[in-house]
Amino acid sequence: MKSNHIRVNGTLINYYFHCKRQCYLHGNRLNLEDNSELVQIGRAMHEVKAQESEHTEVAIENIRLDKLTAEYLTEIKKSDADMEAAKWQLYYYLKILKEKGIVRKGRLIFVEKNKAKKAAVILELDDVQEQKLEQIQTEIEELLLSDEVPKAEEKAGCKKCAYYEYCFI
Numbered sequence: 001m002k003s004n005h006i007r008v009n010g011t012l013i014n015y016y017f018h019c020k021r022q023c024y025l026h027g028n029r030l031n032l033e034d035n036s037e038l039v040q041i042g043r044a045m046h047e048v049k050a051q052e053s054e055h056t057e058v059a060i061e062n063i064r065l066d067k068l069t070a071e072y073l074t075e076i077k078k079s080d081a082d083m084e085a086a087k088w089q090l091y092y093y094l095k096i097l098k099e100k101g102i103v104r105k106g107r108l109i110f111v112e113k114n115k116a117k118k119a120a121v122i123l124e125l126d127d128v129q130e131q132k133l134e135q136i137q138t139e140i141e142e143l144l145l146s147d148e149v150p151k152a153e154e155k156a157g158c159k160k161c162a163y164y165e166y167c168f169i
């Protein structure tokens, strides 16, 4: 039977698209991420960005929002390697905001180390995506309740994943 007690969040949605095993491990709190240098770098970048921003960083429930303006909710990512994952994570945040009466467009900005230009993608939440999000949330809940850990399959992004050693070494 499906439980209503699992809290899906934006990170889990991102991982669900990137790798179901990563989603499972993170969601079930086999959480090695605190030791991951990359995650620490990500956090530091996030803090710097928040300080540089003229807008105050806001946090609503379990979501951290980099920047909220009158028109956009902006998320800054280090790489556009997994665009789908980043998009659905941001759609999820837009949906949570909308449920609180805050309707915004999403803006994803990719700041890549070796690229001079920043790439931006604008997202608008519609009924189709909202329904898909419901479905994704249900699928994640089912995944996390399963007794079977999804198998490790090497893919782009594994080397940057906090579970890399756990999966492959």
Ligand code: SF4
Pocket: 018, 019, 020, 021, 022, 025, 151, 152, 153, 154, 155, 157, 158, 159, 161, 162, 163, 164, 165, 167
């Ligand atoms: S290392 Fe690769 S296979 Fe293992 S959890 Fe991370 S992304 Fe998934």
